[in-house]
Amino acid sequence: MNAADTVDAAAGRGAAADAAADHAAGQWESVIGLEVHVQLKTRSKIFAPSATDYGAPPNTQACGLSIGLPGLLPVMNMEAAKLAVRFGLAVGAQINRRSVFARKHYFYPDLPKGYQISQYEEPIVGAGALEIDTAAGPKTIRITRAHLEEDAGKSLHEDFHGQTGIDLNRAGTPLLEIVSEADLRSAAEAAAYLRKIHALVRYLDISDGNMQEGSFRCDANVSVRRVGDTALGTRTELKNINSFRFVEKAIDYEVRRHIEVRESGDAIVQETRLYDADRDQTRPMRSKEEAHDYRYFPDPDLPAMLLDDDFIDAVRAALPELPDARRRRFESDFGLPADDAAQLTAERAMADYFESVAGADGVDAKTAANWILGDFAAALNRDGVGVEQSPLPPAQMARLLQRLADQTISGKIAKEVFAAAWQGEGGVDAIIDARGLRQVTDHAAIASVVARVVDDHPQQVAQYRAGRHKVLGFLVGKVMQATAGKANPSSVNQILREKLGGAD
Amino acid sequence: MNFTDSAAATDDAAPMHRQSIAAHARALRRRDYSSVELTRHFLARIAAAEDLNAFITVTEDRALAQAEAADRRLAAGDENSDADAAPLLGIPLAHKDLFCTAGVLTSCGSKILSNFIAPYDATVVDKLNRGGAVTVGKTNLDEFAMGSSNETSCAGAVRNPWDKTRVPGGSSGGSAAAVAARLAPVATGTDTGGSIRQPAALCGLTGIKPSYGRVSRRGMVAFASSLDQAGVLATNAADAAIVLRAMAGFDAADSTSLQLDVPDYPALLASARAESGKPLAGKTIGLPREFFGADVAPDVADCIDAALAQLRALGASTVEVELPNSAAGIPCYYVLAPAEASSNLARFDGVRYGHRAADAADIDDLYARSRGEGFGAEVKRRIMVGTFVLSSGYYDAYYLKAQKLRRLIADDFRRAFEVCDLLAGPTTPATAFELGEKTRDPVAMYLNDIFTNAVNLAGLPALSIPAGFDRANLPVGLQLIGDYLDEATPLIAAHCYQQATDWHRQTPAEYA
Secondary structure, eight states, X not given: OOGGGBOOSSOOSOHHHHHHHHHHHOOEEEXXXXXXXXXXXXXXXXXXXXXXXXXXXXXXXXXXXXXXXXXOOOOOOHHHHHHHHHHHHHXXXXXXXXXXXXXXXXXXXXOTTSEEEEEOSSOSBOOEEEEEEEXXXXXXXXXXXXXXXXOOOEEEOSSSTTSOEEEOXXXXXXXXXXXXXXXXXXXXXXXXXXXXXXXXXXXXXXOOOOTTTTSEXXXXXXXXXXXXXXXXXXXXXXXXXXXXXXXXXXXXXXXXXXHHHHHTTOOOOOOEEEEETTTTEEEEOOHHHHOOOOOOEEOTTXXXXXXXXXXXXXXXXXXXXXXXXXXXXXXXXXOOOHHHHHHHHSSHHHHHHXXXXXXXXXXXXXXXXXXXXXXXXXXXXXXXXXXXXXXSOHHHHHHHHHHHHTTSSOHHHHHHHHHHHHTTOOOHHHHHHHTTOOOBOOHHHHHHHHHHHHHHOHHHHHHHHTTOTTHHHHHHHHHHHHTTTOBOHHHHHHHHHHHHHHTO | OOOTTTTOOSGGGSOGGGOOHHHHHHHHHHTSSOHHHXXXXXXXXXXXXXXXXXXXXXXXXXXXXXHHHHHHHHHHXXXXXXXXXXXXXXXXXXXXXXXXBTTBBXXXXXXXXXXXXXSSOOHHHHHHHHTTOEEEEEEOOSGGGOOSSSOSOTTOOOOBTTBTTBOOOSSSHHHHHHHHTTSSSEEEEEOSSSTTHHHHHHHTOEEEEOOTTSSOOTTBOOSSTTTOOEEEEESSHHHHHHHHHHHOSOOXXXXXXXXXXOOOHHHHHHHTOOTTSOTTTTOEEEEEGGGSSTTSOHHHHHHHHHHHHHHHHTTOEEEEEOOTTGGGHHHHHHHHHHHHHHHHGGGOSSSSSSOOOTTOSSHHHHHHHHHHHHSOHHHHHHHHHHHHHHSTTTTIIIIIHHHHHHHHHXXXXXXXXXXXXXXXEESSSSSOOBTTSSTTOHHHHHGGGTTTHHHHHHTOOEEEEEEEEOTTSXXXXXXXXXXXXXXXXXXXXXXXXXXXXXXXXXXXXXXX
8 A cells, every 4th residue: 555545534635635634644545436427329218218418498308108108118228238338448448248127116207207217237338447547557447337228317406496306308318337346446447447447438439528517427436445455444425526626635535534533443334425515515415315125127129139249249349449559559650659649639629629730741740739738739728629519620730730740830920820810710721821921931031030139139149249148039039020030040040150159 | 507699509600799700801801791781780789888898998089090001901902901911900809908009008017007108009909000900999907917707906806708707817908808798809918927818718608818929019018028928819719810820920129029920820730620520639738737626616527528528539649748836937927927016016106297296295205105006016026925925035035946946847838848849737726716806915816826827837828719618607728828929739730620519609698
């Protein structure tokens, strides 16, 4: 057990801070497992024909099955099985040729049948594993299983004057619940794992991973134990966490709470808790909300789902390149530093964008990586848009970098062109022409400006010649100013140096 | 015995309401009467027999509209109106009120669905509609098909047309009473543990439950999904064969329906009409020792013995077989069926449709009171039993053990069918009992299904046919059980038996 794996009661901030402080106390370690619920990207519901689009007016996508009309029966949407198998193969998991749907019973207004169809004893995806990066290096997190189930509807508590509205559009949307072993040892690891799963499901194109819309959410099982102990402590379950930031904060809070309780000599109560982001704390759910005996039993309306080798082979054959493999390829094929490769491959759309820019003629891969991770990522972030919605298609980004490489524009001008293109002013070449940004590389033209600047600044010239070479930057700046930035900076430097040195 | 109708030797000599489907089909095409006239005839009989309480809803207007449409098709005389292609065109029938019917109340005999109008037709209803059948109404039943006497319906008990102080059996009691009193030529039913065969026996009818998966369950409100199967209550095997063929077949909207072609049952029956007088030659009938014990009433046993002698006279041989686990049938059934029922009925919560309690304090109060008010005692009993056997700590001891027993019971049948082609025995241990006689003793009520529910556990096809009367002039039913997917063999045996006997032609005196 290393220092990063332990957490101390006194340390109140992030995992890194904890880790440092803990080493001194060095007595508790947190044990965390996650259940990640991923909404699968199928057009229709898992057992019903109605659509799964998000944001439709309430109950317009609630067919008879979605509202639990008597007499209607579930029929498996094999597209959902395909997406589940795709995930299973991506984490090297066992794919179960036979899996069984079971009914999980509880009463809630947004659960129309009084039970949720899920998988219990025989899930579609068995044991697999995922590697995450931690401060101490790569670490393998075991995945226990992943099973298919249907989502519930939504209860709408606002706008109904003390009553509750029920929207069953979401009822029956397919979910893949991915259950990890309790291999995570800090909130930071949990967040890293969650990010990794998120990137993976988007890579695999099995989910849009949209956390705001609830397409990606998780429950965390948290316990603590003395370092060196092998038995697990009593755990609590944190329900319905829907952001990377909250998963880290919620677990941090919960771990501290466990340690405080244990150190004060009390016992942890096994219970389900909710994270309150406003107060940054967890609180128990009402006992009624959790006191369920789900009475699972195999759903008699659905025969066991049998997958044959052809089905699984077809899914395997269509698997995209996975993030880790792509990262290694970016390092070897494009000669990118590990960090760049990791950042670029974290998201499939970003990696695709990079590949299409870097693959263009005359574009240097490292320059492309710098621009994409720099200005491009910053602009996406600033405008809150995804790579797919970026106003600058990869071909235009490539053109920008080509113009930089062929010295049509300087790096500084390139930023201006980028900004203009981002604002939708037009294509890169059109902007350069329209704004007259073509770089001046003509030696004579630059030399004449340099001569004027030298004449106008005798004092600085004298200082330079007296050995204060730092003043060169001032003179370069004056030349650039006089050419409205269009002079090729290296030509300016060279000519200026010759001029000043030549007169020496 | 009351041979009220013994004179009706041929179909065509009998009054309109005692004609077979084939005879109606001929008459409609001969223009002897129209579908509208036929439908009005039965609607009038329904109105005159209100005291039986066989119907929950009579769909007079719709029936007449359907009959008019059928008459137009018959008049057009196109290939789709041919008697072979459309044997049910213009024929009135009734649906058990467990099948969803678009725009018409589907109550399931329960207060909780007393205001439920389905927006769609069950697949069975849809198939029969498309075949041109005329729906005269929705028949009474035990609440959610839970019962063996039709006394648990919120619409009140149904009376047996043979003796109105007695029960018609259940749960398809309304369908049975309606057909027995000739208020409709034929009716649909559902059978989870005997709910077609037992009322058929008690009302002197031919009732068939096909193999599990033969008929779509879509639109049939679920009681116990792994056991429920739709079927037919008719006056004779040939009619049952026609209707079964029309309602059976694969349905992509029911994952448990079988992707198999439906045999042409009527043609198979027609070809079995052997000239030799020994149409059942070569067929071996297994007699399960467990079905011939001391718990069978003497009159019933006598009728069954006579029926077996008749079947032997038709060329069949009989052999004793054993179903050693059949004693476990009732307990096994009464664990599994309530378990599934407790789950299937969870959706009736007062939130989206059905009965909702007034002025609920909160959501839990809404659930508790809507369900408390909406379900009757027998349904509540089964929901509680089912909830118990699925709860953690009891699941293994009850539900899982019952599932294992179910496999053993199915294995017994499989072994028996290695030495015979079909099984025979009494459908019920006794004839119709009196209203109220068993309502206070659920176990006595459950024992009515002792010979029928193992068949559902094994998913086999079976039918009950009239095989005589006891000393109180109450009908006795003979059960014929076929091997999995073999509806044809028991249907053929029943048909041959009915060629040689006239028990199936008897009608209660008041309804002759």
